[in-house]
Amino acid sequence: MHLDAARLFDGVIGEGVNLKAYAACFDSMSICLAKGVGAPMGSIILGKKSFIERAKWSRKMLGGGTRQPDLEAVGIPPSAFVEYCVREKVSVFLMERIVFHHQTSEAAVKSLVTALSKLMEDKKKGVALEDKKVGGGYS
Secondary structure: OOEEOOHHHHHHHHOOOOHHHHOOOEEEEEEEHHHHHHOOOEEEEOHEEEEEHHHHHHHHHHOOOOOOOHHHHHHHOHHHHHHHHHOOOOOOOOOOOOOOOOOOHHHHHHHHHHHHHHHHHHHHHHHOOOOOOOOOOOO
């Protein structure tokens, strides 16, 4: 059985269960590092060698080697995005990750859109966007 473990770390910590024991219930797992640990991009797949080889082949055949477009692709450092979000009162975790959940309000979404709009405007105007280390996150 395969587990799409995009938020595995959140679940294990929230439930207080042992990660190794939980993972032992599955034959394979895929973990999204962007969702799990705040990495800017990337995923890992766990399982038997033959499964991993087949998954890598399938990913390549389906175009999965293409990177996801994001702010870094247009020269905007992640720490600048965090800074603009904080200015607009968008909730940010200690690791500088935006707080999202099923109860996110319309006002919060509007604040996020405002932050992103202002960031893009400043980028177009040539404002220098600082790439600084963020607390526990990435830069």
